[in-house]
Amino acid sequence: MRLPEISRTIKIPEDVAVSIDGRKVTVKGSKATLTRDFSHAQVSLETDGETVKVWAQWPRKKEASLVGTIESHIKNMITGVTKGFTYKMKIVYSHFPITVKVQNGAVMVENFTGERRARKAKILSGVNVKLEPDDIIVQGACLEDVSQTAANIETMTRVTNKDPRVFLDGIYVYERNEGMD
Numbered sequence: 001m002r003l004p005e006i007s008r009t010i011k012i013p014e015d016v017a018v019s020i021d022g023r024k025v026t027v028k029g030s031k032a033t034l035t036r037d038f039s040h041a042q043v044s045l046e047t048d049g050e051t052v053k054v055w056a057q058w059p060r061k062k063e064a065s066l067v068g069t070i071e072s073h074i075k076n077m078i079t080g081v082t083k084g085f086t087y088k089m090k091i092v093y094s095h096f097p098i099t100v101k102v103q104n105g106a107v108m109v110e111n112f113t114g115e116r117r118a119r120k121a122k123i124l125s126g127v128n129v130k131l132e133p134d135d136i137i138v139q140g141a142c143l144e145d146v147s148q149t150a151a152n153i154e155t156m157t158r159v160t161n162k163d164p165r166v167f168l169d170g171i172y173v174y175e176r177n178e179g180m181d
Contacts, residue, residue, distance in 0.1 A: 002058055002060070003059070004058060005055055005056070005057050007053060007055030008055070008068065008071040009051045009054075010052040010075060012049070012051060013078065015082065016029045017029075018047050018078075020045050020047050020052070022039065023041065023045055024037045025037075025038065025045065025052075025074060025077070027081050028081065030081070031081055031082065031083070031084050031141055032080065032081050032084075032126070032141035032142075034077045034141060036073060038073075041063075041066045041069075041070060042059075042066070043055065043066055043067055044056065044057075052074055054067050054070050054074070055067065076143045079178055080140075081141055083178045084141050084178070085139065085140060085141070085142075085177070085178060086137060086138070086175075086176070086179060086180055086181070087139075087147065087149075087173055087175070088135055088137055088174055088176075088177075089135065089136040089154070089171050089173050090174050092168060094169060095114075096111050096113055096169070098111060098112055098157075098169070098171075100136065100171075101131075102123070105122065105123050106121060106122055106123060107121045107129060107153050107156070108120055109121075109157060112169065113159065119156050122149075122152055123149050123152075124145040125145070126145055127139070127140040127145050127146055129149070136153065136171060138150045138153070139180045150173050154170070154172060154173060157171045158170065
């Protein structure tokens with residue numbers, strides 16, 4: 001049985017401005033401005049300045065699930081422009097000391113398990129990467145960009161063709177937070 005309408009509303013904080021042009025959502029806050037295009041989704045969006053309403057009329061299963069997904073994306077955008085997101089990563093090595101550098105929009109890892117060639121991971125735009133002695137801090141306003149940059153760094157140092165119980169070297173995410181320092 002299909003429901004006549006499925007809708008969700010999101011309360012907009014006072015220091016955030018949300019504008020909707022068709023299915024393109026722009027969120028402006030104190031830390032950043034994020035824009036996202038939801039034109040692929042068969043849902044309707046509207047705002048009255050205090051709330052954002054996402055709904056679908058006579059939705060099938062896919063459209064009904066997209067209402068909740070788009071609601072979560074907009075909430076993450078609001079959190080990103082007000083607080084931001086931080087991922088903390090630990091640099092782990094047992095025998096060969098790893099050297100980590102940030103150069104030309106990429107994270108470079110040298111001497112990983114004794115390799116001569118440096119490994120590179122791309123840093124997406126709008127993301128800041130800070131190096132500390134045993135940690136890497138990845139920060140930004142867009143959750144997808146921050147988490148993808150952290151995933152690029154983590155998969156760059158994945159050990160293949162060796163026993164993962166013995167060779168634990170790598171860079172691993174150990175903490176995810178809302179807010180930037």
